[in-house]
């Protein structure tokens with residue numbers, strides 16, 4: 001496993017920009033830290049983190065063409081905001097180029113950008129690590145999100161979705177409906193927990 005991880009790291013170093021590679025390695029280590037905290041397989045977490053942005057080098061037109069070539073169905077939302085497609089095509093690359101045959105890892109790559117309702121533990125870990133890794137510095141709610149990431153993962157996912165929707169809507173950007181559905185789901189989890197507390 002260690003050999004595969006080192007091999008992948010060296011492949012990605014050659015394919016990603018230095019900043020993207022730095023982000024990738026950082027995400028992979030935060031994934032392992034979250035996996036330690038929440039009882040997830042460390043190797044799977046590191047692999048998913050390493051590969052999450054493997055399709056990032058492609059621009060919008062290129063990635064739409066590549067998805068169509070592989071018969072990956074594209075939603076209307078994805079065609080309106082193709083920036084999210086690196087997650088879908090990245091999951092395909094993980095399976096077919098990097099020969100990852102673990103559904104959990106492939107799905108964690110698949111949903112790392114938009115998120116979705118009822119994510120698996122590994123999906124939540126990669127989604128969270130992508131937002132909080134130490135090189136990130138833009139999101140307005142980063143301090144809050146970082147402070148709860150190792151305390152309550154569902155609450156953390158809720159706050160990330162809230163921050164992302166606020167940010168995208170504030171800029172007038174189109175928002176993929178998977179994220180809206182995810183937000184509704186994790187808001188419900190948040191409200192239920194608040195109800196239980198008192």
Ligand SMILES: Nc1ncnc2c1ncn2[C@@H]1O[C@H](COP(=O)(O)OP(=O)(O)O)[C@@H](O)[C@H]1O
Nearest residue numbers: 081083084112113114130164168174175176179
């Ligand atoms: N649900 C969504 N709909 C549309 N755009 C989104 C959505 N979620 C994230 N984005 C945007 O997609 C881009 C890529 O997000 P991400 O995968 O986190 O990559 P990066 O590492 O470049 O931030 C960002 O500009 C983000 O704001």
